[in-house]
Amino acid sequence: MSLHEILFYFLSLMALGCALGVILSRNPVKSVLFLIATFFAISGHYVLMNAQFLAIVNIIVYAGAIMVLFLFVIMLMNLNADAEPQKSRLVQFAAVLSGGALFLVIIAALKTAGIHTEGNKIDGSGEIGLIHNLGQVLFREYVLPFEVSSVLFLSAMIGAMVIGKKEEAKSEA
């Protein structure tokens, strides 16, 4: 077994274990911490694929910013283990159904994915994840989708601000 394989299995185990921890732990704050650890494992996978930029952006954006906001909300609402509402049977039944359906879809997707084994070698050198190549691809070939997605983020941001403002105006009136 090469070092690469050992690292791969270690990271996979860590990712799966922490992902299970997210849904199994009773304390929501601990769930968030497990989720952060999962992001670290996934970043480790990115590094193994020589995509250092994606790895660090994954950490900065998800672990560093989004999860901090999650933690914010959970801390301010002070959710505790005993405050968790009891879910009805119907919801559990629906969850099992939709989970099973998702499982099928993933199996189907994985089956077809096996053909494209050269997924990370678009430019033939395996260095597509390095920032230089990523920038070239992003700002030359995919510049329109890139800009469109930024408009999406802008509209989401403005939407959030509008919703926030409305409530303030109501309480004043």
Place this chain on the structure above:
Amino acid sequence: MLLLSIDWIFIIEKVVLILVIILSSFGVAAYATWGERKVAAIMQDRIGPARAGIFGLLQPLADGGKLFFKEEIVPDRSTRTLFIMGPALFMVTALMTSAVIPWGPDFSMTIGGTERSISLQVADINIGILYVFGVVSLGVYGIMLGGWSSNNKFSLLSAIRAASQSISYELAMGLSLIAVLMVTQTLSLREIVGQQHGFWSDGYFTWNFFKQPLAFLIFLVCSFAELNRAPFDMPECESELNMGYHQEYSSMKLGLYLFAEYINMFISSAVLSTVFFGGYNFPWMDQVQAAVPGGLFSVICVTVLMIKVVGFILFFMFIRWTLPRFRYDQLLNLGWKGLIPLALINLVVTGAVILFFFNK
């Protein structure tokens, strides 16, 4: 020596380097606490610590010993595991940043018959400066976990202040740095330092400070906020929040929080000197390199970097004992309405100048 197809000498070399860097971070941080008290004393016309050793030089050891032997209290209604994890996380993130800083130029050494080039940088990753940002953005978890798990309103308030403050200032910090990266065209700290070789070339300064003074100013202000230091030490504002997010902590857990802040100060001074003040470069370094043997040259370079770092640490201290504390809304206004637009303007101007004058 090949086992599991791993280059073991390489690993030993890196482990030694990591140990040296971490131990010297501890040393510098310990004497930064002494320096802070001496600077405060001099600025307020007092004597400062003078009892332990000459000039109170043993004071950090005495403080550490005191913290170790204090009684350790975990509050009854706290979340125990997270309460213990908080200071540990804060310390780990403080120490992690040092991995990408190039402390000196490479030098060659003969180990086991083969000559190896030893790099004074733990990891040269091609996104070095982003790694620093990643770790800095994680630093806030230690504060948030500690503040929340203490089950104390003041701690929670202070943790939330710290988190929102550091998220706000990370934005301006990142934007100011993008302008620098447009000039350097690389994210690797090693290459950024390499480009600032010497002091003067092609009729202009090589150091990034002279190319991007505004970006430096924004970056400096943001690092004050990220370090939770005066005038932005809102999370530890004792007149409003008793003591801050570490109010419930005692013994060495409190010690870790306080100590990690000094390590953060050391590392951010190192980042500031590396990105803006040429890292280990100094004027006439080529002549010096020609005159002295390779090993000695490396030592000189490391010393030069340390002098710059100590300079920044002293600057952080002077500011702390000069300026009063901001109000919290003033702090957020400065971040969002002052520094972010300024950084954006700097970005656009830099882009335009590069496009019109340096477009080859």
